[in-house]
Amino acid sequence: MLIPLVQAIGRSGKLLYLIVFVVLGVIAYKYFTADKNAATTEYNTELIQQQIKSVGKLVVTEGHYSQVMTYKDQQKYMMNLLSFEKKALIIINADVTVAYDLRQMQYDIDEKNKTITIVSIPKEEIKISPDIQFYDVEQSTMNPFTGDDYNKINKKVKADLAKKIEKSTLKSNAKNRLVSELAKVLILTNSMGWKLEYNNQVIGSEKQMEETIKL
Numbered sequence: 001m002l003i004p005l006v007q008a009i010g011r012s013g014k015l016l017y018l019i020v021f022v023v024l025g026v027i028a029y030k031y032f033t034a035d036k037n038a039a040t041t042e043y044n045t046e047l048i049q050q051q052i053k054s055v056g057k058l059v060v061t062e063g064h065y066s067q068v069m070t071y072k073d074q075q076k077y078m079m080n081l082l083s084f085e086k087k088a089l090i091i092i093n094a095d096v097t098v099a100y101d102l103r104q105m106q107y108d109i110d111e112k113n114k115t116i117t118i119v120s121i122p123k124e125e126i127k128i129s130p131d132i133q134f135y136d137v138e139q140s141t142m143n144p145f146t147g148d149d150y151n152k153i154n155k156k157v158k159a160d161l162a163k164k165i166e167k168s169t170l171k172s173n174a175k176n177r178l179v180s181e182l183a184k185v186l187i188l189t190n191s192m193g194w195k196l197e198y199n200n201q202v203i204g205s206e207k208q209m210e211e212t213i214k215l
């Protein structure tokens with residue numbers, strides 16, 4: 001009974017129309033689905049690139065330091081029987097900045113595996129701008145203050161300030177600001193179902209990012 005029925009439909013052309021309709025439906029479904037996925041992937045990639053560009057800026061943390069030092073120098077003659085001393089009280093006020101230039105950050109976007117890989121993060125740039133004032137200057141014609149003295153003082157001031165910066169919270173505060181900026185990328189990737197990787201690790205939280213970034 002079934003065979004005569006199929007033959008009847010075939011003779012009437014309805015079976016042919018049905019087959020054509022099904023084939024076209026499958027092709028159309030695949031076409032529109034593939035196009036939607038491609039469009040979504042492209043849209044997500046553009047969003048991520050925009051977010052990375054938005055954090056690609058100079059992140060600066062500022063500090064101020066003050067210190068007082070006494071500079072002394074002696075010039076001795078005649079087997080140390082005669083000496084000429086110069087000294088000065090020096091007051092230093094210095095502005096210090098710790099900056100990360102995130103415009104130099106390098107990254108890769110893997111659309112297939114939905115992964116953003118941070119390849120490298122620039123090292124911090126420390127800038128020390130001291131204002132040096134001299135007081136109670138004592139010198140002689142045989143041992144006056146010269147440009148060499150000022151260079152020595154400036155070098156020592158910067159070395160002392162660099163030690164203070166290492167012991168202070170300025171660098172850690174700068175790193176916290178860096179992590180906060182990079183966390184914006186992390187939030188976006190997580191919301192879109194993407195992964196963020198750095199240093200061969202998948203970063204799942206801001207705390208993990210802070211622990212992973214060692215600069």
